[in-house]
Amino acid sequence: MVAMRASIGCPVVLAADAAGASPEVQLPGARDVNADGFAILPDGLDESWIARLRTAIDSVESGTGVRRRRDVYAIRGLLRRAPGIRELLNLPLVRSLVEPILGPGFFAVSGTLFDKTPRANWKVAWHQDLSIAVRARVEMPGFGPWSTKAGVPHVQPPVSVLEGMLAVRFHLDDCGEDNGALRVIPGSHRLGRLSAERIREVVDATAARICTAPAGAIVVMRPLCVHASSSATQAQNRRVIHLELVARDLPPPMEWHDATRAAP
Numbered sequence: 001m002v003a004m005r006a007s008i009g010c011p012v013v014l015a016a017d018a019a020g021a022s023p024e025v026q027l028p029g030a031r032d033v034n035a036d037g038f039a040i041l042p043d044g045l046d047e048s049w050i051a052r053l054r055t056a057i058d059s060v061e062s063g064t065g066v067r068r069r070r071d072v073y074a075i076r077g078l079l080r081r082a083p084g085i086r087e088l089l090n091l092p093l094v095r096s097l098v099e100p101i102l103g104p105g106f107f108a109v110s111g112t113l114f115d116k117t118p119r120a121n122w123k124v125a126w127h128q129d130l131s132i133a134v135r136a137r138v139e140m141p142g143f144g145p146w147s148t149k150a151g152v153p154h155v156q157p158p159v160s161v162l163e164g165m166l167a168v169r170f171h172l173d174d175c176g177e178d179n180g181a182l183r184v185i186p187g188s189h190r191l192g193r194l195s196a197e198r199i200r201e202v203v204d205a206t207a208a209r210i211c212t213a214p215a216g217a218i219v220v221m222r223p224l225c226v227h228a229s230s231s232a233t234q235a236q237n238r239r240v241i242h243l244e245l246v247a248r249d250l251p252p253p254m255e256w257h258d259a260t261r262a263a264p
């Protein structure tokens with residue numbers, strides 16, 4: 001199989017293994033992810049892994065955290081609701097991709113399925129991901145404002161916490177420009193937390209990148225990278241498993257709401 005290059009520089013070649021990575025996958029270097037704020041690895045998971053993840057998602061029953069607009073489009077708490085998805089954290093491919101960026105001992109603090117279908121189509125304006133889910137509300141300098149989502153306390157932490165996070169997105173369907181692809185502003189994660197006005201300025205001043213991705217692709221993104229998502233104009237699913245990973249605990253007594261670790 002011919003290896004495909006990741007969308008940005010300095011690839012690291014990873015030999016095939018039994019755990020689902022395509023042979024000779026070339027990983028983006030940490031330096032490039034840190035420079036651009038995102039990277040696309042088109043040749044990530046193989047067919048058997050895609051099928052396994054689709055099955056894990058199909059088994060999730062509706063309830064709190066499953067948001068419906070006639071059809072499911074977001075399932076939150078995914079690692080708890082579909083435990084099979086935790087296996088992603090043990091994949092050598094994922095470790096090889098994430099460890100150079102976050103360091104060893106990374107763990108997931110959030111897992112969400114985002115889907116777009118003809119009956120559950122949606123879009124998101126340009127924004128940064130600024131909130132984290134925590135175990136309990138604790139007043140600490142630098143943390144705030146607070147909100148509650150599905151009964152879980154959320155807070156905006158200091159920028160230093162957000163800079164230590166990485167979103168890893170596993171595509172379960174082909175996602176072209178017409179299928180609600182993520183759009184990102186390269187390099188914008190290096191500007192810190194931005195006001196709505198600054199986001200508009202940055203978007204006006206910088207060419208956006210559309211993260212088209214085939215099924216099996218893995219997209220990594222720094223949460224501070226300004227991003228948006230358009231509605232799909234194609235009548236097919238756009239399932240993405242979106243995990244947020246970190247390698248550090250929060251300053252005590254603040255604690256992550258959910259910390260799912262890879263098996264040792």
Ligand SMILES: O=C(O)CCC(=O)C(=O)O
Pocket residue numbers: 114124129180181182227228229230240242
């Ligand atoms: O999946 C998408 O297209 C958008 C996700 C998003 O905007 C987010 O995670 O903040």
